[in-house]
Amino acid sequence: MEKYTSYPxxxxxxxxxERPSGANxxxxxxxxxxxxxxxxxxxxxxxxxYSKFHVGAALLADDGTMYTGCNVENRSFGLTICxxxxxxxQAVSKGRRSFVALAIxxxxxETPVGPCGACRQVLSEFMAPDALVRFGGSSPExxxxxxxxxxxxDSLHELAAGQRQ
Numbered sequence: 001m002e003k004y005t006s007y008p009x010x011x012x013x014x015x016x017x018e019r020p021s022g023a024n025x026x027x028x029x030x031x032x033x034x035x036x037x038x039x040x041x042x043x044x045x046x047x048x049x050y051s052k053f054h055v056g057a058a059l060l061a062d063d064g065t066m067y068t069g070c071n072v073e074n075r076s077f078g079l080t081i082c083x084x085x086x087x088x089x090q091a092v093s094k095g096r097r098s099f100v101a102l103a104i105x106x107x108x109x110e111t112p113v114g115p116c117g118a119c120r121q122v123l124s125e126f127m128a129p130d131a132l133v134r135f136g137g138s139s140p141e142x143x144x145x146x147x148x149x150x151x152x153x154d155s156l157h158e159l160a161a162g163q164r165q
Contacts, residue, residue: 035103046070057083060101067091084119109137
């Protein structure tokens with residue numbers, strides 16, 4: 001059985017308060033685990049000759065299509081692209097703009113590794129605050145949360161909506 005854990009109370013990253021319930025709960029959990037398994041597979045394709053830290057991401061579009069990405073390093077670390085943004089770029093280049101779930105696998109880490117700040121910003125552009133996120137490392141420990149919990153003060157959507165009116 002999978003272990004769901006949370007970070008210490010001092011951490012701003014909190015797991016979802018709402019666990020899936022009802023008839024679709026096991027289906028949703030198995031869908032998130034399948035997404036995580038795809039992220040784990042694509043992590044093996046990462047180009048990480050400098051850090052030796054492979055990361056994979058699997059992004060689920062609102063139409064049910066899955067897009068994957070892996071980290072691609074560069075000697076100039078600032079030019080490195082993370083797995084999450086790699087998946088977003090692939091999906092957007094195929095015409096997708098709305099995503100409902102994300103899984104991130106970092107098999108070179110024993111503990112779960114969440115998205116960096118740049119990725120949180122990009123993900124918030126295309127995902128609703130209640131969009132599901134699962135991330136984990138090489139241990140059975142996984143974190144289940146939402147974009148809203150990872151990026152709680154996203155006022156940019158409100159600003160953009162105000163400019164469109």
